[in-house]
Ligand SMILES: Nc1ncnc2c1ncn2[C@@H]1O[C@H](COP(=O)(O)OP(=O)(O)O)[C@@H](O)[C@H]1O
């Protein structure tokens with residue numbers, strides 16, 4: 321059984337500039353993959369190639385071992401970054417058009433359309449013109465059209481980025497459910513969103529894959545012990561902090577915006593005992609002492625070289 | 627095939643909801659009816675405008691039914707063409723720039739099927755508008771002027787319609803790769819240029835689709851006219867339409883997404 325999706329050596333060049341610069345990854349059936357990267361990383365371009373809307377300049381996309389074609393289009397659902405509908409249609413008419421274009425018969429289309437509109441909370445708006453929908457409703461309609469034909473792979477381009485906090489909340493809840501049922505690739509520039517719904521993360525930057533793995537494996541890989549310290553404003557304490565930064569067990573130190581000091585250390589046990597002992601001996605007015613590991617946010621920043 | 631039909635129905639619903647299916651036939655009917663009415667009331671109109679040189683009114687003879695019909699059809703050559711080009715210019719360009727194409731073309735709808743649906747929809751609009759316009763003109767001609775040779779009127783309308791369809795096809799072709807205003811402008815310029823070339827060089831270009839309007843008038847005015855002069859213009863017109871259609875499918879395939 322080949323994996324659901326195999327992407328190998330994918331390039332897209334616009335006017336001599338690579339927007340997607342040789343990415344490769346495999347995706348198993350049933351996984352939820354977040355394509356995480358800052359603006360301009362090449363997420364939209366990648367998803368458009370995966371949706372068959374753009375031909376790669378180079379490279380190959382295989383769906384269950386086969387090149388993508390008309391049969392593939394029947395099995396994917398795609399939600400672009402800024403979906404545009406026929407505003408003169410009603411939500412229901414649009415979903416019916418979408419499902420029929422994807423090969424569903426009249427009866428099945430009507431049943432699925434009603435069900436998916438209800439699931440997206442659009443049953444009351446279904447008979448109204450799309451032109452009068454709010455941004456959140458349009459995004460849910462976009463998700464409805466991507467889901468109506470029960471696709472086996474969902475491609476969602478920044479599905480929550482343009483929404484207000486309430487719309488975001490609703491959308492994230494829907495996404496979490498959908499992620500459990502079907503295979504999903506969704507792009508985002510917000511790490512927190514990726515962590516919330518997905519098991520796998522592909523970090524992209526400047527058209528390349530910077531990191532790829534499951535959430536847990538990425539956390540384990542970047543499992544750098546850190547100690548966070550904060551002291552009261554006092555001359556003696558400040559001097560002590562400065563001397564700390566030069567110790568051999570400290571790999572790197574950084575002063576955070578809130579005045580606390582983040583120390584990356586190699587051996588957390590000895591670092592902890594040294595710091596606590598010295599602080600006690602010198603009666604340093606400690607406000608905060610925390611020993612832990614790097615957050616994924618830091619991993620992301622490190623991976624994209626920010 | 628199935629998706630062409632589904633998309634065709636969407637196109638027709640769009641024309642209906644945007645009132646195109648109403649106002650374009652109305653414009654064509656007004657244009658068609660104006661000729662017989664103004665020919666019939668010409669003496670009255672002249673009288674009302676005052677100082678008419680004596681003798682002019684007496685010498686005015688009502689033109690023949692076929693002649694008025696030819697003039698009615700001739701009305702569609704400028705305003706009709708403009709209206710059709712303006713209504714077709716958004717056909718592909720609107721979907722591409724607006725982003726609706728990105729959604730429907732991610733489905734199994736091929737650009738070829740989408741283009742077929744758009745062509746059929748424009749053809750429907752044209753047949754409806756021209757049919758109603760010509761029927762309206764014919765009705766007033768028989769009412770006010772005299773009996774009209776109906777079969778000649780039908781073939782004349784068909785010949786004229788083919789020329790209009792050529793112009794619409796050019797608009798659709800340009801719409802598949804350019805923004806809407808540029809598409810309308812270029813297709814009108816191309817149709818105008820063809821027509822102009824044909825008036826300058828009628829003999830070398832007598833096979834071209836630009837000869838169709840003249841042939842349409844001749845079908846009405848010279849009914850005994852039996853030569854097969856229409857064969858090549860009709861064939862070249864159909865060829866132009868097919869080429870535009872294939873070109874548009876290809877271009878739409880490459881230009882599904884908004885331009886950067
Ligand atoms: N159609 C296009 N023509 C030219 N350049 C493009 C086009 N689409 C995207 N790009 C460029 O490709 C890069 C990646 O864009 P995109 O895939 O939209 O990134 P993201 O979705 O991650 O923000 C950007 O630098 C963008 O300017």
Ligand SMILES: [Mg+2]
Pocket residue numbers: 363364365401478
């Ligand atoms: Mg993007």
